[in-house]
Amino acid sequence: MRQDSVSLESGNVVEWTSETNYxxxxxxxxxxxxxxxxxxxxxxxxxxxxxxxxxxxxxxxxxxxxxxxxxxxxxxxxxxxxxxxxxxxxxxxxxxxxxxxxxxxxxxxxxxxxxxxxxxxxxxxxxxxxxxxxxxxxxxxxxxxxSHWTRDSFKMSKSKGNVIDPFDRAAHFTADGLRYFLLREGVLHSDGDYSDMKVSALLNAELADTYGNLLSRVAAPTLNPQQVFPVLDSNLFPSMSAQSSTSRTTDEDYLLVESVKRLPDIVAGHYDQFLFYRGLEEIMTCLRMANAFVQRHEPWNLTKNPIDRPWLDSIIHVTMETLRVCGILTQPIVPDLTDRLLTKMGVGTTERSWDHLKCFEALEGDGREGYGGRRLSSNSSVLFTRLKTVSRR
Missing domain, CATH: 2.170.220.10 (Methionyl-trna Synthetase; domain 2)
Structure with a gap:
């Protein structure tokens, strides 16, 4: 007695037929x-x-x-x-x-x-x-x-009824949020498993806490009362070769600067190979380094003494320059978020292409200030509002 064959894809029993074809x-x-x-x-x-x-x-x-x-x-x-x-x-x-x-x-x-x-x-x-x-x-x-997106480790299909409505989820997470999750977690070579809890956790950790928190810190009126993209003092933050024993800068600070300078070429390589998740990981690494940079220098303790203002401005300048470069690089992924970010920092719509990724010109000490001196817009500095945990999967 012949044993029935079963489709690996659907689980249905295979029916054998024959006919005449070309x-x-x-x-x-x-x-x-x-x-x-x-x-x-x-x-x-x-x-x-x-x-x-x-x-x-x-x-x-x-x-x-x-x-x-x-x-x-x-x-x-x-x-x-x-x-x-x-x-x-x-x-x-x-x-x-x-x-x-x-x-x-x-x-x-x-x-x-x-x-x-x-x-x-x-x-x-x-x-x-x-x-x-x-x-x-x-x-x-x-x-x-x-590869495919799965839900509870099963391939999504209309016949099984386990699909996710992208319009419904985009309404909840925002279109940028859903795009970010899919490109950050989706890899070509293996399946990704979807759940609302995963989306919330990732967006809170990266778009709200890492990306958004960094802008909120340096655009806050308490640290930046003049609401500008401040000028960097190349004497206080010199090029690494000119660093002296009395400088407030650290090796980690220059590692951040060099990482951001190298970032466009690295990200371009990943994007060209459709490896968006790798490009985003490199961007997030730089943003985490920038958050650590701010935490290390504690700019909130520099607001009371006017003599510390040039150093405080230099800290904000380095942070904003990191945000500017990361903003340009994430435009294909989260276009609305990056438009608000770059607009907030006074970066015009004609200054957001790959040709505008040269950064930290002020560190060269030749009088070039890059984007230093730009006025910030009056728009909100909140890039992404933290999401509440949702029960739907």
Whole structure:
């Protein structure tokens, strides 16, 4: 007695049927696909999925059915000159990539970069390149494959009813908050598990306590009564090479400055590889260092004596310069939050591109003050309001 097979994806019993279809000779493209992968290490990213596709190819390919009987699939596109057959959806649907690029008259969007879920990787990394090879059309520049979000360790699906309504959650956490969580916790190579408690904990720790708290500290009227992006005194905070034994600066202070200077190139590398979580971790590391910098120098104890004002201003300047750089770098992730941050610090909308990431010019001691002297806006300095713990998961 034959034992029933069960789908790993849905858990349903597999039903076996047979019918007459048109076939695509997929097996003939195995070696060409292997060469494509081997000559293009970034053809499929990340490396984990590149290896999976290569393993599928090494196991061998069977020819692929590219049509279905029309008497059971009447809604599909009819096979030309054969009214009894409908075109298989994964042949019909993939060709839409060419259609939207303007093919065949123009292909200004080709070759593309595809971003796909891991459950449709085979269709995009084996079937589709083989179809294109057969038609003598250039292959995609890259296929970026991502894993899934789960809930209680199960894949979300409409059939199971365990989905999360993104509009409802964005209304609760804000659009920026939900974007931040998904890009901070979502990684390409493995599934992420969602819960409202995780979202609240992360946003409170990073957007409210780390990011928002830093701005609130240096924009507070008690520390910054003139409400300015203050000027740094290069005598009190000299370049590291000019540091003297009488300087108030510490090695940790210069480590912060150097980390922020290096940050744009590091973050750009991670963003270019779609590793947003790594870029955000680097940004958060600098923001935590800046919070430690403020805590170390205790600027609230410098407000009473006017002689300490230049040193206090220098502390605020370094902190705000860190916030400015981090704000520009997090614009793609939390655009509303960073708009409020940069506006608060007097950074204009035309000064927020990658070309404006040169920082700590005042430390060079050549009279350049960078953004020092800018007036702060009257907007609130609260970037992200702490969230109450929610019971829904």
């Amino acid at each position: 076939m695509f000779r997929l097996s003939a493209f195995r070696d060409k696909l292997l060469r494509w992968l081997d000559l293009n290490p970034t053809a499929v990213q990340p490396a984990k999925f590149h290896a999976i596709v290569r393993h599928w190819l090494e196991e061998g390919l069977q020819d692929l059915s590219v049509s279905r009987q029309r008497d059971r699939l009447g809604w599909g596109v009819q096979v030309p000159d054969d009214p009894s057959q409908s075109i298989y959806v994964w042949l019909d649907a993939l060709v839409n990539y060419l259609t939207v690029s303007g093919y065949p008259e123009r292909t200004h969007l080709w070759p593309p970069t595809h971003i796909v879920g891991k459950d449709i990787l085979k269709f995009h990394a084996i079937y589709w390149p083989a179809f294109l090879m057969a038609a003598d059309i250039p292959l995609p520049a890259s296929i970026i494959c991502h």
